[in-house]
Structure formats: C-alpha cells, structure tokens
Amino acid sequence: MKRTLFYIICTICMLTIFLPACGANSSTDNVTTHKKQDTGDLPIEEWTEDNVLACGRDGRIVSYYEKTYDQYLDMCNYYSENGYEIYTSSEKNGNFFTTMTQGAQRVHIYWIACEEELNIITSYKQGALMPPAQPVNGDDQKATTVTPVYSENMSEMGYVIQLADGSFIIYDGGSAANADKLLGILTELSNGSEIIVRAWVLTVSLPDHYGCFTQFATEHADKIKLEYTISAPVCSPLAIAGKQTYLTNDLEQDVAKFAGAVSCYVHTGMTFYFCNVKLEILFTPEEIYICDAPTHKEFHNTSIVSRISTDNKSIMMLSDSGIHVARRLAIYYGENLSSSFCQMSQNGNSDFPQYVYNIITAGDSDKLVRTDSSVIVLD
Structure with a gap:
C-alpha cells in the first residue's frame, strides 16, 4: 500500500x-x-x-x-x-x-x-509481564545447545535451546503429534532435574508451529515450569481475515494451564536476556501488516524473526518468513544480520531469497539448520 x-x-x-x-x-x-x-x-x-x-x-x-x-x-x-x-x-x-x-x-x-x-x-x-531485564543465572554447568525437534513433515518447526544453567528456551515445537517427543527431549536434557522453560517462543500462528504447544499444555503442563511465552500476534481483525486466530484469540487459555506462566507480546527491536543468552526480536508482523490483512496464503510472513546469542556464537531463527520479510531484513540490518548459524525458513521450502541467507551466513551453507540437522553447540 x-x-x-x-x-x-x-x-x-x-x-x-x-x-x-x-x-x-x-x-x-x-x-x-x-x-x-x-x-x-x-x-x-x-x-x-x-x-x-x-x-x-x-x-x-x-x-x-x-x-x-x-x-x-x-x-x-x-x-x-x-x-x-x-x-x-x-x-x-x-x-x-x-x-x-x-x-x-x-x-x-x-x-x-x-x-x-x-x-x-x-x-x-x-x-x-516482562522477563527480568537482567538474566536470572543459576549454576552455569551446561553447554548451550540447540536441539532440533525432528518431524517427518519437514514444514514443521521445533527447536530446544538448553542454557548454561540447564534451563530451556523452546521455539514452537511443530504439530500436536510432537508433544510427547518434546517432553522426551526436555526430560533427557534435564537429566532428572526440574524442567524449567524460561521462554516458549511461538513464532507464527500456524498449526505446524503452535500445535505442539497446545497439545503439551493439555497433556504435560504439570511436568515443566514455564515462565514466559513470547509471541507477536496480529490484531484480531487481521487474524480473522487470514484465518489463523490461535495466537490472537486462543493462546491465553493454554498459557493458563501452566502454573505461573505469563504471555509477553513482542515487537521489532526488543531485546531480552535469559541466563547466558541474549534474545533479539528483529522483525514482527506490524512491520508489514497493520491495516491490510495477510491472506491465508501469505500468513507465514507474520512470523517473528529473532536471534539467540551467547558471548561466542549465535543462531538466526527465521521461522516461516518469506521474501517480503527477507527484503526488509536486508534493508534494515544489512551485515548486522551475520550469525554463526541460521534456521532455514520452512526448512528450506519457502521463498526466502538466497541473497539474504548469504548475508546471514557469509555464503556458508554448512551454517544452515533444519529440523533434521544435528545438535548445535553455541559455546
């Protein structure tokens, strides 16, 4: 417009x-x-x-x-x-x-x-409802890792980031069928300790992203301590027009199933700190969609783009963002997008352009990550 x-x-x-x-x-x-x-x-x-x-x-x-x-x-x-x-x-x-x-x-x-x-x-x-401005640190004994939540449906997105104190940040999780698998990953990585999820980032209001969260809330909410959900829903009229209303209208009822959890809504440029990592919110949907609604087909462009960084390494999380988001990222941030790793949008199945991947990864395809990738260490 x-x-x-x-x-x-x-x-x-x-x-x-x-x-x-x-x-x-x-x-x-x-x-x-x-x-x-x-x-x-x-x-x-x-x-x-x-x-x-x-x-x-x-x-x-x-x-x-x-x-x-x-x-x-x-x-x-x-x-x-x-x-x-x-x-x-x-x-x-x-x-x-x-x-x-x-x-x-x-x-x-x-x-x-x-x-x-x-x-x-x-x-x-x-x-x-904001996370502490300064990170809450426990005993830093763990490597900071990114574990993909694998699904045969390669359009899904799920990643578990373990922080230095053993707590977690979760990205999406994939579809509802992944709820038990996600609990298994958290249980294995926590090694008998209490499972503390500092933040569950719900990147886009599409069921192959939030489905795991809503199923997990129904079946396993009592098995973890969830502190915050992080999301960037579009306003209700736009969500209805795009036929994807979960984050806007239904998220809160699932968050309420986790004792003490609260919802933090984020916008472009916000920064948060959890244990030993920094979470940067680089792009949220109001940068494109405020008046005109996204169509159902282009709803993937309402994804949060964010970056997780330790003192040494970082990973860019693109969610399902497509070409319209990618172009703005390149224009807004340029070489500041450079990261150690980059999650491929829609596992490489989107229209996210190669030239922006090249800015993020300096053209190194080994830095590109999908849900069938190996565990990544960010230390």
Whole structure:
C-alpha cells in the first residue's frame, strides 16, 4: 500500500495527544508492504485512543515518517521525564530501539534510519509481564545447545535451546503429534532435574508451529515450569481475515494451564536476556501488516524473526518468513544480520531469497539448520 508521508509535526503536540492514549495521565528490490494507514490524512488534533491503530493483542501503534534520530531521542526523554524507566535499549545498523516501563504500562519506541520512520507502541498491561531485564543465572554447568525437534513433515518447526544453567528456551515445537517427543527431549536434557522453560517462543500462528504447544499444555503442563511465552500476534481483525486466530484469540487459555506462566507480546527491536543468552526480536508482523490483512496464503510472513546469542556464537531463527520479510531484513540490518548459524525458513521450502541467507551466513551453507540437522553447540 502506497504510503503518504506524514509531514513534520510539532513533537510536543504529538506527545501531548498520544501520551494520554497510551495510559500515561546485496539487493534492494522494491519492498511490497501493507504496512500502515495514511496517517497524514488524520489531523493531529483528532488523534485519540480510539483512532490510533491496534497492534497485536493488546497494543496501540502510531507511526511517523520523515522523523530524525533527535526526535526519537526527544520521545524517549519525554517518557523518561514522565516516570518511565528503560527496560532495554539497543542500536542495530543505525536503527535505534528502546523499551520502557512504568508499572503495568509499557512503551516501545524505535526509529528505522533508512525510512526515517518513528514508531511508538504502547500497552496498558505488558509492563508487568516482562522477563527480568537482567538474566536470572543459576549454576552455569551446561553447554548451550540447540536441539532440533525432528518431524517427518519437514514444514514443521521445533527447536530446544538448553542454557548454561540447564534451563530451556523452546521455539514452537511443530504439530500436536510432537508433544510427547518434546517432553522426551526436555526430560533427557534435564537429566532428572526440574524442567524449567524460561521462554516458549511461538513464532507464527500456524498449526505446524503452535500445535505442539497446545497439545503439551493439555497433556504435560504439570511436568515443566514455564515462565514466559513470547509471541507477536496480529490484531484480531487481521487474524480473522487470514484465518489463523490461535495466537490472537486462543493462546491465553493454554498459557493458563501452566502454573505461573505469563504471555509477553513482542515487537521489532526488543531485546531480552535469559541466563547466558541474549534474545533479539528483529522483525514482527506490524512491520508489514497493520491495516491490510495477510491472506491465508501469505500468513507465514507474520512470523517473528529473532536471534539467540551467547558471548561466542549465535543462531538466526527465521521461522516461516518469506521474501517480503527477507527484503526488509536486508534493508534494515544489512551485515548486522551475520550469525554463526541460521534456521532455514520452512526448512528450506519457502521463498526466502538466497541473497539474504548469504548475508546471514557469509555464503556458508554448512551454517544452515533444519529440523533434521544435528545438535548445535553455541559455546
């Protein structure tokens, strides 16, 4: 959808209007985008909580174009002066990201340099549902490993990452048929210790990704300690249009089956720390789908793209992302995408372009990972 540039607006006016609404009283192919409405057609004095855009399950988003890095800083400073504290802040390839919280409220502010685009995403609830800003460390005695959850259906996705203290991060799991297999992997790797899952990342609302989670919640929720789920659902109208509503409408009832678990909804540029690893959220669906809904066929482009890093190595997790996501990744991040390993989108069956794989892996095919790959060590 062709964007209309939103011409320069007084920063103070912008903040005064929006802050109450958020609860504070080498290829450069043309990028196909369905991103954001033409906000320039909406006079700033008419911005209210009712007409800023829904984002995900409980967020609100506003985007501005032709904004500078200094205006990004002004926005961060304004929230800081109004009692928000920095949760994490980072820079990637000249793009800047800051997440701030105040009690139950959260604001995520980021600026994309190549588009001079300033985004502000708010939530009334997520501030109280974030993982600790600093990692919780136990006794670091384990190698940090990535174990694929193999399935004969090679379109499925499932990976178990064991951290240095023996706890886990799970990516998806695959279909419902994999629930017992996943429990077996966790049991074997934990070697008799309590199974602690720091985060279960549900990358996309497709049954060959979340099916294992929902079946596991029904049959095995009492066998593990799950702390957080991490997901990036599209808002309800878009999920309904795309005929994939699980993450948006049904996830919470399964999360409730795990005693003490909470749901953290993430956005582009957020950073989290678990034990000895850093989890970077590099891309979430609001970068493409905010107004126009993804079709059922292209719903794979609503995948989270993320990266897990230790001090020594990293793995890029592409989920099912396709060409539209890949092009934006290359334009936004460039060589910053470089990683030790890369999970192949749809196990190599997607339209994810080779040139972006080459950026991530420096052209080394041995760095590409599928669910039939061997265990990877990230130490």
